[in-house]
Amino acid sequence: xxxxSQSPRYKVAKRGQDVALRCDPISxxxxxxxxxxxxxxxxxxxxxxxxxxxxxxSGLPSDRFFAERPEGSxxxxxxxxxxxxxxAVYLCxxxxxxxxxxxxxxxxxxxxx
Amino acid sequence: xxxxxxxxxxxxxxxxxxxxxNCTYSNSAFQYFMWYRQYSRKGPELLMYTYSSxxxxxxxxxxxxDKSSKYISLFIRDSQPSDSATYLCAMxxxxxSYIPTFGRGTSLIVHP
Numbered sequence: 001x002x003x004x005s006q007s008p009r010y011k012v013a014k015r016g017q018d019v020a021l022r023c024d025p026i027s028x029x030x031x032x033x034x035x036x037x038x039x040x041x042x043x044x045x046x047x048x049x050x051x052x053x054x055x056x057x058s059g060l061p062s063d064r065f066f067a068e069r070p071e072g073s074x075x076x077x078x079x080x081x082x083x084x085x086x087x088a089v090y091l092c093x094x095x096x097x098x099x100x101x102x103x104x105x106x107x108x109x110x111x112x113x
Numbered sequence: 114x115x116x117x118x119x120x121x122x123x124x125x126x127x128x129x130x131x132x133x134x135n136c137t138y139s140n141s142a143f144q145y146f147m148w149y150r151q152y153s154r155k156g157p158e159l160l161m162y163t164y165s166s167x168x169x170x171x172x173x174x175x176x177x178x179d180k181s182s183k184y185i186s187l188f189i190r191d192s193q194p195s196d197s198a199t200y201l202c203a204m205x206x207x208x209x210s211y212i213p214t215f216g217r218g219t220s221l222i223v224h225p
Contacts, residue, residue: 042201042215056210091156099211104156
């Protein structure tokens, strides 16, 4: 596809449920990033992949958050036992060869009731 | 104090005005500077990308970086109602993963 796609666009979960959010990066982009964006705030870094290797997961807020990119393309962010504070927009971005230049998907808006 | 500071606004201007959006930062290692535009319920869209200091112009948009002052700006000329959005600055250091740090965004409203 032409850009980064994410699914689902909206997700409502009951507290305690597990959720899985998907990201399809731009074809050929080696680097993939996940961010969390709270209302009225900028994106906050969660984790970074280069191909299938997860090189940085320092932004994951707890061990309930897990991300994978097994074949170096599509990535999944999983949140176990969701809590109300997990409610946010989860953004995925991919990057080609230009350092620092990222392209974002539309995000998944997660609401935990 | 956050690494990147950005006034959240809102900034309200009349159509046709010149808009100035700014960020300050504290990390002298930042070398790559970006501006993103984010419409409501959309993902950020890359507008301008600059390496190190200087100016860069693209149509109605001009990005300026002053590393000595740790200050970056985005100017929008002849602003249009369609420019109404949140503008996010972002910056990253050389080496490593080039993971950007974002400001919180400035909400811009251009009224007809």
